[in-house]
Amino acid sequence: MAVSLKLAQVGRECVACGSCLRVCPRGAIHIRSGVTAQIDSGACVGCGRCAKICPADVITIVQRGAGE
Amino acid sequence: MKRKWYDYLWIAELSYWVLGLCNILFAWLGVLFFFIPLLMAAIGGNKIYCNRYCGRGQLLGLLGRKLSRNAPPPRFLRSYWFRGGFLAFFMVMFGLMLHSTYRVFSGAPLRQTVTLLWMFRLPWQWADVEMVAPWVAQFAFGFFGVMMTSTVLGLLTMVLFRPRSWCVYCPMGTMTQGICKLRQGKEDVTCGGKG
Numbered sequence: 001m002a003v004s005l006k007l008a009q010v011g012r013e014c015v016a017c018g019s020c021l022r023v024c025p026r027g028a029i030h031i032r033s034g035v036t037a038q039i040d041s042g043a044c045v046g047c048g049r050c051a052k053i054c055p056a057d058v059i060t061i062v063q064r065g066a067g068e
Numbered sequence: 069m070k071r072k073w074y075d076y077l078w079i080a081e082l083s084y085w086v087l088g089l090c091n092i093l094f095a096w097l098g099v100l101f102f103f104i105p106l107l108m109a110a111i112g113g114n115k116i117y118c119n120r121y122c123g124r125g126q127l128l129g130l131l132g133r134k135l136s137r138n139a140p141p142p143r144f145l146r147s148y149w150f151r152g153g154f155l156a157f158f159m160v161m162f163g164l165m166l167h168s169t170y171r172v173f174s175g176a177p178l179r180q181t182v183t184l185l186w187m188f189r190l191p192w193q194w195a196d197v198e199m200v201a202p203w204v205a206q207f208a209f210g211f212f213g214v215m216m217t218s219t220v221l222g223l224l225t226m227v228l229f230r231p232r233s234w235c236v237y238c239p240m241g242t243m244t245q246g247i248c249k250l251r252q253g254k255e256d257v258t259c260g261g262k263g
Contacts, residue, residue: 013146016245017235018119019129033255034115034248052138055232056146 004064006046010037011058020050020059074120078130081123085219088212092182092195093205095212102240109244113251118241125232128222132231141229141236151242158218158239161186165210173203180205183213185220 008029014036020029021037028043029050037050037059051059084101087094101124105117118125132138144150172178178197181189197205222234235241 013148015146015151015236015241016115016118016248017125017232017241018115019125019232019235021119022129031115031119033113033252034109034245035252053230053232055141055230055234056236057140057143057230058146 004045006048006061007041007044007064008039008046008048008050009060009062010039011060012036013056014058015056017055019053019055023049023053025049075126077121077123078126079123081127084123084215088215092192092208092212093197093200095208095215096204098211098215101215105240105244106247109247113248115241115244115248118235118238118244122235124219124222125235128226128234129231131223132226136226136231137228138231139229141225141233145225145229145233145236151237154237155239155242162214165207165214169203169207169210172206173201178202178206180209182209182216185217 016031016034016036018031018037021031025047026043026045028040028045029037030040032038041064046061046064048061051061084094084097087097104121105115108117109115168176168179180192180195180197182192183189192209195205195209197208218234218238222238225233
């Protein structure tokens with residue numbers, strides 16, 4: 001499968017609520033130690049569902065390589 | 069995705085409201101919603117309660133599908149100052165509620181009102197609370213007010229912003245994340261010491 005050119009990125013003010021976990025079609029997100037959401041860059045396809053649902057608005061979709 | 073039993077915990081949240089409106093003494097069940105997340109964070113070092121088991125979050129998520137504007141929330145909502153400040157304010161109001169419970173325990177008369185948004189006293193005279201001690205009933209009235217206030221705020225921000233906007237400044241979420249940060253800090257120090 002072709003690698004997506006986009007990737008989700010989580011900001012520092014993540015509240016670790018887990019809303020993004022429920023909508024990720026690839027299961028590419030997990031909550032690290034109850035502190036922040038973490039994206040598995042290998043699995044993320046940059047679809048943006050997590051960014052749309054994030055209640056804190058701290059997830060952005062970036063070009064791969066730009067902010068990794 | 070196949071649904072699990074915990075995906076239906078929004079029913080527990082709804083049941084709490086139905087039971088509490090039928091008999092205010094069921095407000096005591098809400099104490100579970102306070103202690104379980106804290107215990108899970110303190111013992112497990114995670115926010116799995118918020119992530120998986122929070123019935124209120126699920127309910128807001130479900131209602132928000134139809135009712136939310138899905139607009140990005142203002143930046144201040146997620147700031148450490150606002151979240152910490154709201155937690156502090158909430159704890160002060162919670163302390164005042166405990167104080168009024170103590171006053172009734174000490175002999176002051178029971179006030180059969182539920183305080184909404186810390187200002188509005190809703191009359192609740194129909195409640196039959198004679199089977200318990202007055203302070204037990206007073207705590208139930210106070211606690212139901214706390215739960216109702218947080219739910220109204222959650223519904224308001226659900227409509228105005230994104231479905232689970234309440235989760236951003238939920239005092240329980242702020243506390244559990246704080247516990248996790250403290251634990252993580254300790255672990256980092258321990259690992260650093262070993263390295």
